[in-house]
Amino acid sequence: METQPRSLIAVYREALASRHYARRTIETYERWLRRFLRFHQMRHPRQMGSQEINAFLTHLAVNEQVSASTQNQALAALLFLYKRLLEIDPGDLDGVVRARRPKRLPVVLSVMEVRAVLQQLEGPSALVCGCCMAVAYG
Incomplete structure (x- = not known):
């Protein structure tokens, strides 16, 4: 009897849970992963790298005008995916347009x-x- 391969999302969620991430963090990171995949027309992350991560994070800052902390949260979710789950170095992420931090x-x-x-x-x-x-x- 063949077993169905588990989806990337399910494996991602399990990896976060096994490292004792909070339930809300798991939900949030999963949403960022889904948005990243949709942004790149559902390509598998193994087919993408720093250019795609930079494009997504820049899109968040420029087009969606998210806050710096929101952009950092998206970055953390993607770094977990690449470094911990896929065990791939995402490469150079210096080209990202950073969201502006409010002057306080x-x-x-x-x-x-x-x-x-x-x-x-x-x-x-x-x-x-x-x-x-x-x-x-x-």
Whole structure:
């Protein structure tokens, strides 16, 4: 009796589970693999390499405008596929257009601005904030 060959997706899912990846991570990585395969017209990953990975990740950044963390998640899913499951070096991934990281500037109030805010407070809020300021700044 012949057994059906298991699908790449099933083998991928089992490999993630056997390495104790979280259920949600397995689901997410599987979705990235499916998107990667559809993007390249269902070609087998063994027939593809760094050019196809770069094209997919660049597409995510440029056309779909995903965040940097989302693009990194897709990359991690594909690296797991190539390095751990297929045991293939995916090659040079330097040509990827990286998604932009948002600029996060810390918001810091000057002493004068803090005083201006505190002067607007009344009642218990003013008392609590005044006490905190006294403790913090002596």
